[in-house]
Amino acid sequence: MAHRITLIPGDGIGPEVTDAVVRLLGRSGLDIEWEREVAGAAAAELHGEPLPRRVLDSIVRNRVALKGPVATPIGSGFPSVNVEVRRSLGLYANLRPVASLPGLTTRFDNVDLIVVRENTEDLYSGLEHEVVPGVVESLKIITAKASERIARFAFAHAQRRGRRKVTAVHKANIMKLGDGLFLDSVRKVARDHQDIEYTERIVDAACMQLVMDPGQFDILLLPNLYGDIVSDLCAGLVGGLGLVPSANLGDGLAVFEAVHGSAPDIAGRGMANPTALLQSALLMLRYLNEDETAARILTALEHVLADGRVRTPDLGGAATTREFTDAIARQMEIRVPL
Numbered sequence: 001m002a003h004r005i006t007l008i009p010g011d012g013i014g015p016e017v018t019d020a021v022v023r024l025l026g027r028s029g030l031d032i033e034w035e036r037e038v039a040g041a042a043a044a045e046l047h048g049e050p051l052p053r054r055v056l057d058s059i060v061r062n063r064v065a066l067k068g069p070v071a072t073p074i075g076s077g078f079p080s081v082n083v084e085v086r087r088s089l090g091l092y093a094n095l096r097p098v099a100s101l102p103g104l105t106t107r108f109d110n111v112d113l114i115v116v117r118e119n120t121e122d123l124y125s126g127l128e129h130e131v132v133p134g135v136v137e138s139l140k141i142i143t144a145k146a147s148e149r150i151a152r153f154a155f156a157h158a159q160r161r162g163r164r165k166v167t168a169v170h171k172a173n174i175m176k177l178g179d180g181l182f183l184d185s186v187r188k189v190a191r192d193h194q195d196i197e198y199t200e201r202i203v204d205a206a207c208m209q210l211v212m213d214p215g216q217f218d219i220l221l222l223p224n225l226y227g228d229i230v231s232d233l234c235a236g237l238v239g240g241l242g243l244v245p246s247a248n249l250g251d252g253l254a255v256f257e258a259v260h261g262s263a264p265d266i267a268g269r270g271m272a273n274p275t276a277l278l279q280s281a282l283l284m285l286r287y288l289n290e291d292e293t294a295a296r297i298l299t300a301l302e303h304v305l306a307d308g309r310v311r312t313p314d315l316g317g318a319a320t321t322r323e324f325t326d327a328i329a330r331q332m333e334i335r336v337p338l
């Protein structure tokens, strides 16, 4: 079956890693028609706005998008394209599976976590104003509706994937109303899922426990800000930002992207690791019921990483993005099982 997918290469290393992924998916034998759209700094320069309406229209039309990282100016300038895409398309669930890959030297070798992050509210609602000079108010919005919706998603995902436990992460000891509402909403949903163990952790303690013993967690369920921070911490457990995928899911709409940013420090130098975006594309293929192809590409990726001879500099190697991608493509052709 043919798939038509919106492709947003993004900024910085975005075009480099999306080219790599498009090439590998092209070699997989799948019939994919990419609809390329420009967003981010490139679009701001080209069209005078970072997120032209046509980008959102394309995603709505195709229902599925693969997106490279988009740069967001710090402190001033245009608002985050990522936040706007998620909010305007109602992509309320951010799903980040974090699993150890073979052959990489990391503190733990058996990490298998899923981070579920609420994607539409909290301090990311973009509601900030200067009260008087020197005093700024940033509003943290938590609603029962969005909290329950993400909790239902997390428990349903646990059930679909046969996972054993959901842990809600919060700071309700300090933010008694906001995080308190989040927790109350999650508890309500947990009561409907007695077959799945439910626990709670305060966010600071959760960070410490994650770096000491990640095996005690399974699915982590967090409001937006903690989810953003904790999911990068989890990426660090398995080798860094260059490896970990994510999906932004709404009702019938999905945008898949790497968790990393545009990496301006290495952009244009052909040394970016395309694994994170490739793994995001594999999540996308599973979403599109192309499980067999996703498994075949994952086997090839795992082979190259386990073999260890061809690695990008973030993993201690000297290979270029191109050389690493070629090595995966060769493995896909050989199709040697691990």
Ligand code: NAI
Residues within 6 Å of the ligand: 013, 017, 068, 069, 070, 071, 072, 073, 082, 241, 242, 243, 257, 258, 259, 260, 261, 262, 263, 264, 265, 266, 271, 272, 273, 274, 275, 276, 314
């Ligand atoms: P970043 O993720 O771009 O980079 C952090 C560090 O990780 C850098 O040293 C970078 O070289 C390295 N890194 C990231 N991805 C890599 C890869 N695939 N291969 C090898 N090394 C990699 O984070 P930073 O510097 O905080 O943000 C840069 C820009 O990206 C900002 O404008 C930020 O707003 C944007 N950003 C966009 C995201 C998105 O579009 N989803 C997510 C995070 C940040």
